[in-house]
Amino acid sequence: MSEHIADDAALYALGALDEVSHRRIDAHVAGCDACAALLGEAEARVAVLAAAEAQHALPAGFTAPARPQPAVAKTASSARPKWRAIAAAAAAVLVFGFAPSAYLWQQNRAMHDSMETENAAMRQLADGRFRTATFAAMSDGSDARVMYSPDGSWYVVIVRGATKALQVAWMHDGERTMLGTAQPHGDVAMLYLPRSHRMDQLALVDGPAVVAEAQLAY
Amino acid sequence: MHSPESEDDDRLAAAFAARESWAFDEAYRRFGGLLYSTAYNVLGNADDAQDCIHDALARVWRSPNAYSRSRGAVRSFLVVCVRNEAISRMRSLGRRARLTERLAAEPQEHDEIRIADPIERDRLRTALAALPPEQRAPLELAYYGGKTHVEVAEELGAPLGTVKSRIALGLRKLAAALGARQ
Numbered sequence: 001m002s003e004h005i006a007d008d009a010a011l012y013a014l015g016a017l018d019e020v021s022h023r024r025i026d027a028h029v030a031g032c033d034a035c036a037a038l039l040g041e042a043e044a045r046v047a048v049l050a051a052a053e054a055q056h057a058l059p060a061g062f063t064a065p066a067r068p069q070p071a072v073a074k075t076a077s078s079a080r081p082k083w084r085a086i087a088a089a090a091a092a093v094l095v096f097g098f099a100p101s102a103y104l105w106q107q108n109r110a111m112h113d114s115m116e117t118e119n120a121a122m123r124q125l126a127d128g129r130f131r132t133a134t135f136a137a138m139s140d141g142s143d144a145r146v147m148y149s150p151d152g153s154w155y156v157v158i159v160r161g162a163t164k165a166l167q168v169a170w171m172h173d174g175e176r177t178m179l180g181t182a183q184p185h186g187d188v189a190m191l192y193l194p195r196s197h198r199m200d201q202l203a204l205v206d207g208p209a210v211v212a213e214a215q216l217a218y
Numbered sequence: 219m220h221s222p223e224s225e226d227d228d229r230l231a232a233a234f235a236a237r238e239s240w241a242f243d244e245a246y247r248r249f250g251g252l253l254y255s256t257a258y259n260v261l262g263n264a265d266d267a268q269d270c271i272h273d274a275l276a277r278v279w280r281s282p283n284a285y286s287r288s289r290g291a292v293r294s295f296l297v298v299c300v301r302n303e304a305i306s307r308m309r310s311l312g313r314r315a316r317l318t319e320r321l322a323a324e325p326q327e328h329d330e331i332r333i334a335d336p337i338e339r340d341r342l343r344t345a346l347a348a349l350p351p352e353q354r355a356p357l358e359l360a361y362y363g364g365k366t367h368v369e370v371a372e373e374l375g376a377p378l379g380t381v382k383s384r385i386a387l388g389l390r391k392l393a394a395a396l397g398a399r400q
Contacts, residue, residue, distance in 0.1 A: 010386035013298050015305035016360040016367045022302070030283040040290025042386075045393030047294035049361065050301060052342040052396050055255040059264050062254065151276045 152198030162189035260304035345395035353388030
């Protein structure tokens with residue numbers, strides 16, 4: 001176990017630590033009740049200061065953040081897979097990818113964070129807590145969507161009726177950043193993209209040509 | 219003896235630690251105004267404050283080990299989460315200069331209704347002024363200036379360990395003064 005946090009508790013609560021030290025403390029208090037209590041005391045002091053500052057009424061239209069929702073009953077299926085079913089399949093893929101790597105948790109904090117993101121993506125997909133954008137109609141009859149987290153932490157691009165692999169690109173500032181390839185499995189191609197920021201325009205690319213674009217709203 | 223209010227807080231803390239969905243909603247219902255004010259007081263913008271709260275709470279909820287009962291009150295845990303997210307955004311945007319001017323400046327008027335409590339703010343200023351200068355200076359730079367302890371030490375020309383302990387002591391004294399209600 002790393003060393004106890006002592007005066008760093010106050011610095012953490014004040015936001016006066018750098019990112020590396022902040023994460024070190026997060027990891028430490030997860031397994032040290034004494035330091036968690038010490039940190040809680042420092043947080044209570046900062047909360048006293050925050051409450052003594054000017055208070056503002058919530059603006060009209062301020063929405064509560066998303067949280068886990070209870071499972072929704074399944075609806076009737078049709079010959080073509082429903083988007084919700086595809087989302088569930090995507091969640092299953094993420095679960096499959098998550099479980100074998102779980103033993104690395106204590107070995108690699110970055111890996112842990114990545115798995116947390118995948119786990120969150122899985123839950124959000126399974127619970128229906130995600131946003132969706134549709135790619136403009138494609139000439140070969142396939143259709144595609146991107147399901148993504150409201151905070152931009154992950155994206156899943158899914159192409160129905162896919163006949164070949166398509167690359168996914170982020171379009172920004174007049175540039176094209178290639179993110180990966182959606183590989184077809186049966187007639188559905190999928191690509192999961194953990195990211196650290198919001199992307200507002202994605203494109204499906206076949207060779208040099210952009211075949212469809214999607215605008216993402218947050 | 220526990221008051222009904224503290225029992226309520228205990229129940230919320232237990233449910234929040236167990237990641238029960240109702241606890242997330244209840245915490246937001248109870249503390250949403252304080253969280254918004256906390257974010258707004260750092261960022262100075264309603265849209266940024268809202269985004270900040272959403273991102274901070276989403277991160278809390280998707281991190282199974284983020285909160286435990288031994289951490290204490292959910293309220294203060296969330297205030298610090300939101301405030302740290304807001305400070306992180308300010309740092310990344312390079313707008314720290316706006317923060318450093320805040321202590322001396324009067325709050326700006328904006329579209330939302332401000333629930334000002336001049337008595338509380340006076341108490342804060344009085345309590346800050348009562349701190350010894352060697353504790354007040356690093357605390358102000360950290361809390362209002364949004365600076366890291368390394369930056370505070372550089373600015374004050376003091377050893378890092380000294381700055382750490384002075385900030386911690388100043389925070390304890392300040393919170394004790396503010397917590398001692400009439």
